Amino acid sequence: MEIRTSDRFPGVEWVGDPGEFVRVDESRCDGCANCVRVCLAECFEIKNKKARVRSLAECMECAACWYVCDKEAVIFSWPPGGTGFRTDWG
Amino acid sequence: MEICDVLVVGAGFGGPVAARKCAEAGLDTVLLERAAVPGEKVVSGLVIPFYGFTFGPDFIREGNPPIERPICKVVNRFVRHGEIYATDSTLRVPKPLVLGYAAYCKPFCTWLADRAVEAGAELRTSTTAVEPILEKGAVRGVVTDRGEEIRCKVLIDAGGTQNRLAIQAGLRRKYLPEALELYMIWDFEMAKEDVDETFGLSMEFFHALPEEGIGAPLGYGSTLYIFTYRESIHPGLGQFLVTRGEIPNLAGLLPRYFDNFQEKVTRWRRDIAPKARLRAVTWDVCPIYAGLIPETRNMPICGDGILVIGDAAGFEASAFGDGVPSAWFSAELAADVAIEALRRGDTSRSALAAYEDKVREHPYITWIITDWRRWDLRKVLVSGSDTELRRMIRDHWGIGAFRYRYSGRPLVKALREAMRRDPRAPLKWIEMFTRYYRNWEENRFDPLSVPGKETG
Ligand SMILES: Cc1cc2nc3c(=O)[nH]c(=O)nc-3n(C[C@H](O)[C@H](O)[C@H](O)COP(=O)(O)OP(=O)(O)OC[C@H]3O[C@@H](n4cnc5c(N)ncnc54)[C@H](O)[C@@H]3O)c2cc1C
Ligand code: SF4
Ligand code: SF4
Numbered sequence: 001m002e003i004r005t006s007d008r009f010p011g012v013e014w015v016g017d018p019g020e021f022v023r024v025d026e027s028r029c030d031g032c033a034n035c036v037r038v039c040l041a042e043c044f045e046i047k048n049k050k051a052r053v054r055s056l057a058e059c060m061e062c063a064a065c066w067y068v069c070d071k072e073a074v075i076f077s078w079p080p081g082g083t084g085f086r087t088d089w090g
Numbered sequence: 091m092e093i094c095d096v097l098v099v100g101a102g103f104g105g106p107v108a109a110r111k112c113a114e115a116g117l118d119t120v121l122l123e124r125a126a127v128p129g130e131k132v133v134s135g136l137v138i139p140f141y142g143f144t145f146g147p148d149f150i151r152e153g154n155p156p157i158e159r160p161i162c163k164v165v166n167r168f169v170r171h172g173e174i175y176a177t178d179s180t181l182r183v184p185k186p187l188v189l190g191y192a193a194y195c196k197p198f199c200t201w202l203a204d205r206a207v208e209a210g211a212e213l214r215t216s217t218t219a220v221e222p223i224l225e226k227g228a229v230r231g232v233v234t235d236r237g238e239e240i241r242c243k244v245l246i247d248a249g250g251t252q253n254r255l256a257i258q259a260g261l262r263r264k265y266l267p268e269a270l271e272l273y274m275i276w277d278f279e280m281a282k283e284d285v286d287e288t289f290g291l292s293m294e295f296f297h298a299l300p301e302e303g304i305g306a307p308l309g310y311g312s313t314l315y316i317f318t319y320r321e322s323i324h325p326g327l328g329q330f331l332v333t334r335g336e337i338p339n340l341a342g343l344l345p346r347y348f349d350n351f352q353e354k355v356t357r358w359r360r361d362i363a364p365k366a367r368l369r370a371v372t373w374d375v376c377p378i379y380a381g382l383i384p385e386t387r388n389m390p391i392c393g394d395g396i397l398v399i400g401d402a403a404g405f406e407a408s409a410f411g412d413g414v415p416s417a418w419f420s421a422e423l424a425a426d427v428a429i430e431a432l433r434r435g436d437t438s439r440s441a442l443a444a445y446e447d448k449v450r451e452h453p454y455i456t457w458i459i460t461d462w463r464r465w466d467l468r469k470v471l472v473s474g475s476d477t478e479l480r481r482m483i484r485d486h487w488g489i490g491a492f493r494y495r496y497s498g499r500p501l502v503k504a505l506r507e508a509m510r511r512d513p514r515a516p517l518k519w520i521e522m523f524t525r526y527y528r529n530w531e532e533n534r535f536d537p538l539s540v541p542g543k544e545t546g
Contacts, residue, residue, distance in 0.1 A: 008371075009370075009371045009372070010368065010369060010370055010371060011277060011369050011370020011371065011372070012370060012371070012372060015126070034337045036341070037337055037338065037339045037340060037341060038272060038331060038337065038340045038341065039341055040272075040274065040340070040341050040344065040345070040373050042341065060133070060372060060373055060374065061131070061252075062133075062252070062272070062373055062374050062375050063251075063252040063375065064270070064272050064331060064340075064375050066252075066264070067264060067265060067267045067270055067331055067375065068267050068331050068337050076252070076254075077220070077254075078124055078218045078220075078235075079124075079218075080218060080235040081124050081125075081126075081215070081216035081217040081218040081234070081235050081236075082124070082125070082126040082215070082216030084131070085131065086125060086126070086127075086130040086131060087130060087131075087133070087196070087370060087372055088130070088194070088196055088370075089194065089277040089322075089369060089370035089372065090129070090130070090131075090132050090133035090134060090194065090195040090196065090275075090372050090374075
């Protein structure tokens with residue numbers, strides 16, 4: 001499986017294709033930007049008053065975005081087994 | 091389709107303990123883990139407090155798990171304008187006794203999972219449980235990301251903070267953001283001699299009023315700490331997803347606190363930074379105040395065919411952020427209840443409800459999730475009183491922590507229970523502390539099925 005790294009967050013590897021395991025349901029989103037505020041990997045951006053996932057390339061699968069979205073517009077699931085982030089230093 | 095007796099979801103800190111116990115009792119036990127290697131998706135502090143080892147599973151005490159450093163002392167630094175104006179290091183024990191053991195998650199969880207496999211549990215890695223199989227409201231197994239159905243008589247949910255199985259089963263709801271702290275962790279390589287010389291066997295905290303800008307407002311997060319490992323140090327800090335009623339810009343704040351700390355605090359600039367090299371940056375959320383918020387605390391921890399343990403059940407110490415001991419305690423309690431239920435052939439909600447009683451009666455779990463000491467630091471935000479801050483820290487991370495009304499009470503209760511069960515328990519503890527210390531000095535632990543980290 002492909003392995004990716006990030007300069008900003010060393011010591012972590014992202015393995016394989018995790019797919020769109022975090023998504024935004026635009027019909028529920030009111031653009032409050034809570035998800036943007038808590039995501040340390042800057043995975044979200046606001047476009048036309050709606051959140052959208054910019055990139056999950058540095059996502060640490062913490063689900064903070066899911067917890068702060070009281071509109072239930074963030075759809076969070078785990079990436080398929082064995083894909084996504086991993087670290088020796090957690 | 092296959093049917094096992096017990097399906098444990100999650101091979102982090104709690105899952106393998108439950109799986110081992112069930113397998114030892116002769117039950118057909120499957121342990122699922124979404125990571126390819128147990129622990130490589132777990133982000134933690136991590137110093138595991140001594141009481142997890144003394145009052146937790148026998149096999150951990152009797153084994154030689156990979157520890158990074160025995161921690162015998164807490165050094166509380168009080169910081170103003172970048173300088174340390176006071177230090178409280180009253181909380182200490184003589185080696186080989188410890189306050190806790192520092193550890194990395196991947197080797198430690200791998201070691202635990204190895205023990206489950208050794209006892210006969212079947213470990214399936216790279217497998218995510220996607221949803222529960224429900225029949226008339228009862229949990230009967232899970233569907234995996236490969237679309238296979240694994241059926242079970244009892245499911246033990248050990249999936250950690252974010253796991254959604256118990257929510258999908260209609261048992262629990264997602265944690266309120268007020269209960270959750272977002273922690274950011276930086277791992278630095280440092281030569282062992284330098285860690286020994288700069289810190290010895292201590293861990294260090296940097297307490298300050300908010301204007302210092304090196305941490306969350308008091309009571310709304312975890313003070314900047316440096317945990318010390320064999321050849322590395324592990325600074326971290328955190329803040330709740332809701333602070334003073336609002337969702338703060340944590341994406342900006344957490345890195346900024348640490349930047350300020352690195353720029354301003356002389357202890358870091360002079361004594362530590364020249365010897366340390368950044369190796370990793372990670373983060374995760376944890377349900378630290380789950381036990382303090384009634385809506386979260388009162389969510390069920392068992393249902394028809396399901397038992398929930400560890401972080402998934404909200405068992406994190408509200409004053410300290412320790413969750414590993416409670417994950418171990420609840421894993422053993424859940425396994426006991428599952429074994430008994432299967433023996434009687436009844437895994438209904440009422441048969442499994444014994445788990446709730448056992449958790450309630452446990453000397454530590456309920457007590458540590460309802461400890462207000464960290465939350466109460468908010469008072470200092472109002473008073474701005476440095477004297478009050480130092481007094482409160484002394485009762486929290488200083489010698490006052492052992493007062494009977496604080497950590498003394500569960501300790502005395504647990505000691506009594508352990509001695510009633512086995513009068514020789516204290517001898518076993520001394521033997522463990524001594525052996526763990528020697529293991530650390532000789533850097534020799536049980537071999538792991540998946541080789542550990544590569545340093546350098
Ligand atoms: C930053 C931080 C610092 C901490 N510091 C400390 C500390 O110093 N001391 C201390 O004692 N505790 C500390 N804790 C808490 C401690 O890490 C947790 O309490 C502990 O890991 C909980 O164990 P658990 O088994 O419940 O969950 P975890 O250890 O998180 O394990 C859950 C496992 O389940 C797997 N999983 C989840 N969902 C699924 C699924 N659907 N299918 C398959 N697998 C799944 C995960 O990959 C993971 O391996 C800290 C936590 C954090 C985040
Ligand atoms: S938190 Fe939810 S509602 Fe707010 S912007 Fe993000 S997705 Fe939209
Ligand atoms: S899971 Fe965490 S890192 Fe990933 S998008 Fe959500 S907040 Fe960002």
